[in-house]
């Protein structure tokens with residue numbers, strides 16, 4: 001992924017790199033091309049605008065034109081602004097697991113975003129890397145297949161799932177999951193909420209109720225990076241109604257244009273915490289802005 005953006009930017013930088021002197025016009029032209037490259041990569045317009053503004057500001061501040069290697073300096077500044085835009089330096093990429101157990105982690109997102117798979121990936125990670133005792137529960141009362149899917153993934157991850165009791169509401173199941181975790185000595189309860197094809201008020205009201213009931217330490221919004229601007233809009237709409245603490249971007253192994261990742265931090269105000277990089281249960285990385293910026297710049 002990010003190939004398009006990467007190619008475009010390296011094309012721009014090729015012209016700048018290695019040149020002894022740059023005029024202000026050279027830099028302005030390069031920045032215009034950076035902006036076009038960002039827009040083509042599906043970065044939201046205000047984010048692209050802001051991005052170029054920041055690069056310009058820093059380039060002026062650092063007196064790029066008078067430096068010995070101005071081209072390289074511009075590339076370095078673009079790199080730094082990329083890291084900032086992706087959420088670098090806020091140390092917010094790890095989960096908050098300091099609260100007394102059991103802690104709930106609420107997984108929210110649209111159907112097909114990868115929410116159930118990500119729940120299982122996260123459960124596996126918390127169990128194996130953080131040595132946590134994890135319980136998972138599906139709250140998707142309208143889709144028995146989704147409940148069954150979480151159970152199967154739980155078996156693969158060797159993480160227990162709450163037994164399915166037909167006829168209970170999502171909030172009731174959430175309450176039962178927390179109680180089962182208390183009794184069973186689990187540290188973390190991952191609650192896989194219902195997904196819909198689009199955001200509706202009923203879904204939002206339900207998520208809010210579950211949030212109130214369980215006071216989650218994390219509310220993770222799962223978004224499909226391949227859906228580009230749609231993912232950004234979904235993020236905006238969820239964020240307006242639910243206190244999202246972090247984003248998980250899935251399908252970063254695919255060939256999406258990458259703009260969603262760049263837009264996410266400024267649109268939601270929440271950090272991207274994890275990246276889904278494949279279908280297997282091990283394919284979940286802690287999101288690393290430095291690495292992502294490096295990938296974008298190639």
Ligand code: GDP
Nearest residue numbers: 111112113114115116117250251276277278279
């Ligand atoms: P949900 O409806 O949001 O719960 O979505 P699912 O968890 O059922 O995922 C939908 C499909 O996307 C499944 O086939 C998953 O294996 C796949 N998937 C989820 N995350 C990733 C990812 O990071 N990369 C890839 N390549 N596929 C993924």
